[in-house]
Amino acid sequence: MTNNDVPQGGFAEAGADLELVGISKRFPGFTAIEELDLTIPAGSFFALLGPSGCGKTTTLRLIAGLEEPTTGRIMIGGRDVTSTRAFQRPVNTVFQSYALFPHMSIIENVSFGLKRRGMKNAAPLAHEALRLVELDHVANRKPAQLSGGQQQRVALARAVVNRPALLLLDEPLGALDLKLRRQMQIELKDIQSEVGLTFLHVTHDQEEAMTMADTVAVMNKGRIEQMGNPQELYELPHTVFVANFLGQSNLFTGKVTSSGSDSIVVDVDGTKFEVPTDRAQRHRGLITVGVRPEKVTLHDSAPKQTAGRNVIGPGRVTDVSFSGVSTQYEITLPGHGALTVFSQNTSITSIHRDGDEVWLSWDVDHAFGLADDVETDPASRFPSDTDTSMIATQSRAKLKAELGKD
Numbered sequence: 001m002t003n004n005d006v007p008q009g010g011f012a013e014a015g016a017d018l019e020l021v022g023i024s025k026r027f028p029g030f031t032a033i034e035e036l037d038l039t040i041p042a043g044s045f046f047a048l049l050g051p052s053g054c055g056k057t058t059t060l061r062l063i064a065g066l067e068e069p070t071t072g073r074i075m076i077g078g079r080d081v082t083s084t085r086a087f088q089r090p091v092n093t094v095f096q097s098y099a100l101f102p103h104m105s106i107i108e109n110v111s112f113g114l115k116r117r118g119m120k121n122a123a124p125l126a127h128e129a130l131r132l133v134e135l136d137h138v139a140n141r142k143p144a145q146l147s148g149g150q151q152q153r154v155a156l157a158r159a160v161v162n163r164p165a166l167l168l169l170d171e172p173l174g175a176l177d178l179k180l181r182r183q184m185q186i187e188l189k190d191i192q193s194e195v196g197l198t199f200l201h202v203t204h205d206q207e208e209a210m211t212m213a214d215t216v217a218v219m220n221k222g223r224i225e226q227m228g229n230p231q232e233l234y235e236l237p238h239t240v241f242v243a244n245f246l247g248q249s250n251l252f253t254g255k256v257t258s259s260g261s262d263s264i265v266v267d268v269d270g271t272k273f274e275v276p277t278d279r280a281q282r283h284r285g286l287i288t289v290g291v292r293p294e295k296v297t298l299h300d301s302a303p304k305q306t307a308g309r310n311v312i313g314p315g316r317v318t319d320v321s322f323s324g325v326s327t328q329y330e331i332t333l334p335g336h337g338a339l340t341v342f343s344q345n346t347s348i349t350s351i352h353r354d355g356d357e358v359w360l361s362w363d364v365d366h367a368f369g370l371a372d373d374v375e376t377d378p379a380s381r382f383p384s385d386t387d388t389s390m391i392a393t394q395s396r397a398k399l400k401a402e403l404g405k406d
């Protein structure tokens, strides 16, 4: 951006499209990005979501110009910036560590970029950016006199004031506690709609990505596995990784015994499950099918087999966790392993106890069929992904620690 591009007020101008074409990045002995093709439309809030080490930060560094791609092109607003140096790209980054200058006041921090580019009257724009994050009243304080959440908002104002065509957010809320993070998620989304810039947000926190982004790309081992709006991704995952990383899933592996235009039937150890044809990524052979825990209903006795519902049972309740608004059950089904069921607490009598015998059913329309190759080894009939279960354990421990702090 040149001095002439600096706006004279208002934050309503839209950002620019970002296009990554055939990007790969190889470090000595390691390929961090396999082959990435991605278009992010101007003015959207896009989240790149994935576990640690999947290549999110590398992607961000390539876009910012801090790394050079091994192959491919980077286009911003239709302009090829692959060989453009970092400081000449219309991009700003907000990091997890706020990186504010400690010896400068808040207003000096926010004006810094504008002044460095030779803008004489930077103060009005800097105050406008501070008003946007509701911190103009602390303009004369030093960073150390603000809370973590306030410093993060200043870092955001400092980036937005430069009106980059593209704002990169690298786990920007990671250092905040749970309550503040939730609040900042809403504020960030509001600010993005207000300023209309293109936001690319990188995170390993699925809830954060789903809460804020219009489009989420789930990244695994240097590739994008699936991309779409949060609801689409959640309701219709295409792979075991996405089904487990974005929320929880109950997965079964079986053989397709019939395949029609409306639905396919899968035999899972003698139990027949139906999946709508257009919700299955494969229609023959061995496949993995699944259903989300909140879509499953528990019954005290065997429900009637009716068209449009998958039924399985009997099983035993092996764990009950009551959380107020809902109860999470673990049900062990002989020959099928353990399933998770979330049940809304709509009636006190509906709570099942440890050891109860139960049947499970769900609407066929909620079932999904995944694209993964299925291993024929019977020991892997209940696909669990070690990466995602490790992440789930870490997230639970982190959440517990944070809730303990509150």
Ligand code: ATP
Pocket: 027, 028, 030, 031, 032, 050, 051, 052, 053, 054, 055, 056, 057, 058, 059, 204
């Ligand atoms: P995190 O959430 O932990 O930051 P990430 O998804 O952002 O993870 P990256 O930082 O992009 O992951 O790293 C992707 C992979 O590339 C990792 O396995 C990492 O070890 C490797 N990597 C990153 N930078 C280098 C480098 N300079 N040299 C060699 N390998 C690297």
